[in-house]
Amino acid sequence: MAATRGQTLGSLLTLLLGLTAGKPFISLTGPSQRTTPGNPVPFNCTAGPFSSWDFNVTWMKGRDEHPASAQHIVTNDKGNYSVTSKVWVTLARQDILLGITCEVTHRELEEPLRKTMNLSQVLQVVPTLKITTKTSGIHIHVHQRVNLTCHAGHFYPSHLRLTWMENRHKVQTVESPQVTRNPDGTYSLEHTWQAEATLEGSEFACWVVQDEQPPVQANITLQAQGSRSGKGRSIHPSSLQGPLQRSEPGTSIQLTYMSSGFPSRHVTVTWLKKNRELPKQQTHVHASGDDTYNVTSRVLVPLLADDVLSVVQCHVSHKSMLVLHKNISLDQYLLVPPTVTASQASFSVDLVAITCHVQRFYPQSVHLTWTENCHTFEGAEQLTSKQNSDGTYTLESSHLVNVSGQESERVLTCKVQHEAQPPIQANLILSRAAHSTYKPMESLGPQMPVLIFVAFLLGFKVLLVMSFIVTYICRRRNL
Numbered sequence: 001m002a003a004t005r006g007q008t009l010g011s012l013l014t015l016l017l018g019l020t021a022g023k024p025f026i027s028l029t030g031p032s033q034r035t036t037p038g039n040p041v042p043f044n045c046t047a048g049p050f051s052s053w054d055f056n057v058t059w060m061k062g063r064d065e066h067p068a069s070a071q072h073i074v075t076n077d078k079g080n081y082s083v084t085s086k087v088w089v090t091l092a093r094q095d096i097l098l099g100i101t102c103e104v105t106h107r108e109l110e111e112p113l114r115k116t117m118n119l120s121q122v123l124q125v126v127p128t129l130k131i132t133t134k135t136s137g138i139h140i141h142v143h144q145r146v147n148l149t150c151h152a153g154h155f156y157p158s159h160l161r162l163t164w165m166e167n168r169h170k171v172q173t174v175e176s177p178q179v180t181r182n183p184d185g186t187y188s189l190e191h192t193w194q195a196e197a198t199l200e201g202s203e204f205a206c207w208v209v210q211d212e213q214p215p216v217q218a219n220i221t222l223q224a225q226g227s228r229s230g231k232g233r234s235i236h237p238s239s240l241q242g243p244l245q246r247s248e249p250g251t252s253i254q255l256t257y258m259s260s261g262f263p264s265r266h267v268t269v270t271w272l273k274k275n276r277e278l279p280k281q282q283t284h285v286h287a288s289g290d291d292t293y294n295v296t297s298r299v300l301v302p303l304l305a306d307d308v309l310s311v312v313q314c315h316v317s318h319k320s321m322l323v324l325h326k327n328i329s330l331d332q333y334l335l336v337p338p339t340v341t342a343s344q345a346s347f348s349v350d351l352v353a354i355t356c357h358v359q360r361f362y363p364q365s366v367h368l369t370w371t372e373n374c375h376t377f378e379g380a381e382q383l384t385s386k387q388n389s390d391g392t393y394t395l396e397s398s399h400l401v402n403v404s405g406q407e408s409e410r411v412l413t414c415k416v417q418h419e420a421q422p423p424i425q426a427n428l429i430l431s432r433a434a435h436s437t438y439k440p441m442e443s444l445g446p447q448m449p450v451l452i453f454v455a456f457l458l459g460f461k462v463l464l465v466m467s468f469i470v471t472y473i474c475r476r477r478n479l
Contacts, residue, residue, distance in 0.1 A: 024050060028102050028115035034124035034157075034211070037095075040088045041122055045102030047113050048074075048082025055106040057085040061119075062098040095119040096156055096185030120156065125186055127155035127208055129218035129244065133237040146237075148193050148220060150206035154186040157210075164193045165205040197222050201324075203240070214420050216244045221326055237261065240314065240326060246335035246363075246419065249305040253333050254298055257314055257324075262293040264319070269297035272313040307334055308362050308391025335419060336362040336392055342414045342428040350404040354428060356414035358395040360388065367417040368397050372410060401430060 026047040035041050045057065053073055059066040070086040089100060101116040134147045150162065158179050164172045172193060179187040195204055205219045220239040238259035247253050257269055265285040271278045281299035288294045301312055307330045316324035338361030347353045358366060364385055370377035377399055385395040397414070415425040 024048060024106070024109065024113060026102065026104055026113040026115045028100075028117050030100070030117055030122050034122055035091055036124050036126060037091050037093045040090045043087050043089060043100055043102070043117065044084060045087075045104070045115065046082065046084045047102075047104040049076065049078075049080035050082070050106050051080060051108060052106075053081045053083075055081075055083060055104055057083060058103045058105075059085070059087045060101040060103065061089060061095075066100070089119070091119065091123050093123075093125050093154070093156075093186065094184055096123055096125070120185065123156060124210065124213070125154060125156040126210065126213065126244070127152040127160070127188075127216055129153075129206060129208060129216055130241075131204070131206055131218045131220040131239060133220070133222075144197050145194050146197055146222065148195050148204055148206075150191045150193070150208075150218065151188070152190075152206075152208050153188045154182060154184070155188070155208075155210065156186045158187045159210075161209045162189075162191055163207040163209075165207060166195070167202055168205075195222065201326075203326075214245060221324070238316075238324065240328060242328070242333050246333055247303055248335050248337065249303050249307070252300045252302045254300055255312060255314075255328060257297045257316065258295065259316070259324075260288060260292065260294040262295060262318055263291075265293045266319045267293065267295045267323075268315075268317045269295065270315040270317075271297075271299040271301075272315070273301060274310065278312070301330070303330065303334055305336055305360070305392075306390045307331075308336070331362065331391065334362060335421070336360060337421060338366065338395075338416055338418055338424060340414060340416050340424045340426045342412070342426040344428060344430060347400060350402055352401045352403050352430060354399050354401055354412060354430070356397045356416070356426065358385075358397075358416050360390075360392045360394065361418055362392045363419070364393045365419075366395060368395070369415050370397070370399055371413045371415060403430065406430075 024047060026045065028043065028045050030043045031041045043059075045059070047055070047057070057068060057071065059068055066087055066089065068085050068087050072084045072086075074082045074084070076082070083104070085102065087100070089095075096119065099116045099118045101114060104113040130151050132149050132151065134149065148164075150164070152160070152162070158181075159176060162174045162177050163170055174191060177189050177191050179189045181187055191206075193204070193206075195202065201222055203219060203221045205217050207215045207217045209215045218239075219241055220237075222237065238257065241256045241258075243253045255271070262285075265287075267283075267285050269281070269283045271281045278299050278301060281297065283295065283297040285293050285295050295316070297314075297316075299312075304310075310330045311327045312330060314324065314326045314328065315322065338358045341357045341359075342354065343357065344352055344354045354370070356368060356370065358368065364387075366385070385393040387393055401412070410430040412428045412430055413425050414428070415423050417423045
């Protein structure tokens with residue numbers, strides 16, 4: 001992202017020098033943040049000055065011409081013309097090796113003005129993860145050391161942080177693991193962690209974090225079971241995998257169990273949620289070629305808003321003998337967006353208390369800001385979020401606003417950023433009448449005096465129009 005910003009500033013400086021000198025120059029700018037494949041991103045090309053408007057702008061993505069979405073011509077006080085052309089490009093993973101080129105031709109130019117930006121500067125490819133085991137035989141004995149390898153494939157850019165977890169506790173973090181460049185321009189890596197097999201079994205996870213994106217993870221479970229000879233105990237390498245990203249209530253996620261080394265195909269896998277068997281499950285048992293059998297079982301789990309504290313149970317049996325009993329907490333896969341509202345109440349003659357209510361969200365981390373006319377408030381009190389009985393969280397942020405001398409209505413905005421989702425905001429119109437109803441009142445009991453807060457209500461249409469205007473102005477300033 002720093003490279004993109006640097007190129008943007010350099011392009012603008014080049015254009016400014018060109019306009020000052022009177023010689024035609026060209027600049028090309030792109031988005032300030034990286035975007036994942038499948039999302040459209042804008043590019044802007046500006047060229048000038050020219051003595052006439054008979055110029056032509058051509059966009060190329062790689063070797064293919066790409067149509068422009070908008071073009072704007074400006075005339076300065078000297079009668080010279082400048083052009084700004086905009087194009088939207090939907091990114092794909094293979095675009096890492098391509099560039100976007102803007103070419104401007106004019107009759108007074110000896111050769112076209114041309115500017116190219118590598119699409120790799122604005123592209124982010126999330127890695128695919130899996131964990132594999134490497135053992136010396138079919139069975140793994142208790143306390144034997146097992147090599148677990150985390151495979152992160154086809155990601156971009158190359159820098160990331162890798163963390164190994166055991167039973168949700170961090171055991172190792174690698175800030176910049178060694179990577180390998182693929183022919184398509186993406187990167188891959190393999191990192192090995194040595195784990196010890198136990199009778200109780202352990203869940204191991206590999207977490208990968210790119211920049212400020214949500215972590216991507218893969219899980220594997222090692223669980224002890226009785227050996228065929230009856231002497232001692234051994235375990236089958238197995239893994240339990242879920243989706244790479246969180247999902248909202250109303251959607252379904254897929255959980256997958258995989259294991260190997262069973263002596264026969266008489267393996268049964270049962271999935272339960274709240275002690276009820278889930279209907280949409282499929283289990284396949286197939287021979288591995290060394291007189292043993294591998295098992296793959298998948299199930300679709302519907303997510304609800306109150307599933308933060310719910311678990312899915314995976315039961316694996318071989319010839320009616322329980323091999324694995326695993327609880328999978330759904331909180332690691334659930335994303336509950338918050339409900340955001342704002343309120344106001346008179347605190348004194350000159351002060352109004354404004355409060356932003358952020359209700360029923362999960363996970364716990366949120367970022368809240370108060371703004372007025374696109375400027376951020378400083379000093380707002382942000383309390384620690386409180387956990388509700390259903391596992392979700394609630395947060396309130398309060399701020400005292402001085403309204404003495406206020407002559408017109410003010411629009412205040414509470415903006416909440418939760419996970420990697422688009423921000424959610426609530427607008428509040430602070431009117432002169434909002435603090436005209438302040439009246440102190442003595443309490444009837446031995447408590448301290450309290451204040452009556454009378455909320456000033458405005459018509460829905462007025463609030464909607466003013467909120468739209470403030471949002472539009474802020475977006476224009478951020479462009």
